[in-house]
Amino acid sequence: MTAPSDETKQLRPALWETVNERYPGSLITMNNTIPLARLVKPLSATRLTFVSSAGVQPKGSRPFDVVHPVGDFTFRQVSSAAKVADLEIHQIKYPTTGALKDLNVIFPIDRLQELEAEGVVGGLTPSFFSFIGYQMDPERFEATLAEEIADAVVADGAEAALLCPA
Amino acid sequence: MSLQYLKQAVVENDTEKLIKYVRLHLGDGNDALGKQEIDKAWIEALKLMLDVPPTDMEFIFTALNNQTPATLAHLFFHLHFYFVKRSGEWIHDGTL
Numbered sequence: 001m002t003a004p005s006d007e008t009k010q011l012r013p014a015l016w017e018t019v020n021e022r023y024p025g026s027l028i029t030m031n032n033t034i035p036l037a038r039l040v041k042p043l044s045a046t047r048l049t050f051v052s053s054a055g056v057q058p059k060g061s062r063p064f065d066v067v068h069p070v071g072d073f074t075f076r077q078v079s080s081a082a083k084v085a086d087l088e089i090h091q092i093k094y095p096t097t098g099a100l101k102d103l104n105v106i107f108p109i110d111r112l113q114e115l116e117a118e119g120v121v122g123g124l125t126p127s128f129f130s131f132i133g134y135q136m137d138p139e140r141f142e143a144t145l146a147e148e149i150a151d152a153v154v155a156d157g158a159e160a161a162l163l164c165p166a
Numbered sequence: 167m168s169l170q171y172l173k174q175a176v177v178e179n180d181t182e183k184l185i186k187y188v189r190l191h192l193g194d195g196n197d198a199l200g201k202q203e204i205d206k207a208w209i210e211a212l213k214l215m216l217d218v219p220p221t222d223m224e225f226i227f228t229a230l231n232n233q234t235p236a237t238l239a240h241l242f243f244h245l246h247f248y249f250v251k252r253s254g255e256w257i258h259d260g261t262l
Contacts, residue, residue, distance in 0.1 A: 067243045067244055067246070067247045068240065068243065069187075069188075069191055069243060070169060092194065092258035093194060093195075093258075136168070136169045136172075137169045138168075
């Protein structure tokens with residue numbers, strides 16, 4: 001399990017300035033930062049999950065709606081035992097050239113499986129979680145997708161989560 | 167652009183802001199490229215019509231008459247990218 005830390009500083013404050021400059025009117029601010037959590041037991045005894053906005057999904061599942069002007073507020077569960085060959089990426093807003101050569105550059109499923117096999121992490125949850133990062137409605141995102149993923153992560157028995165923005 | 171910003175533009179009928187967003191969205195953040203992408207999709211659709219091939223008018227009118235405007239709008243966005251992809255010139259690899 002994890003416990004709140006006293007660390008409240010933003011990790012990349014300049015990121016928001018960049019977004020606001022490129023998309024005028026974005027009005028993105030981050031003044032309600034939730035404190036980061038600290039592990040309360042060794043990582044080698046902790047069950048890890050992985051949450052990604054890379055748009056990676058199992059082949060054959062309904063593709064993410066990457067053309068919707070507001071966003072796709074759904075997520076896909078990806079088996080943590082899946083092979084890269086079982087997965088595909090649906091994304092048009094972020095570079096995918098590297099990911100198409102090796103999906104691990106953005107969705108490091110092989111590396112996480114290796115960390116589990118080596119005992120670096122105590123285990124992996126049965127599923128990882130994936131969605132697309134293009135979301136124009138943060139309130140809807142927070143009230144629906146984020147809550148649904150959080151519930152699914154808890155239901156999957158996660159004790160720590162690796163969050164990976166695309 | 168935030169959704170709130172766009173909704174306010176709709177209320178104020180500020181077409182400049184709205185078209186800028188459309189172009190940014192379709193051009194992956196590049197205004198000028200977004201305009202080209204819109205033109206590209208229409209040109210691709212036009213090319214398919216010049217020989218007056220048979221088309222499924224029943225499908226078209228059934229969709230127009232029975233689907234909600236929101237569904238048709240959603241389809242419109244998908245059709246844009248469909249025709250852009252058909253053109254063979256695909257900029258949406260995230261490298262812009």
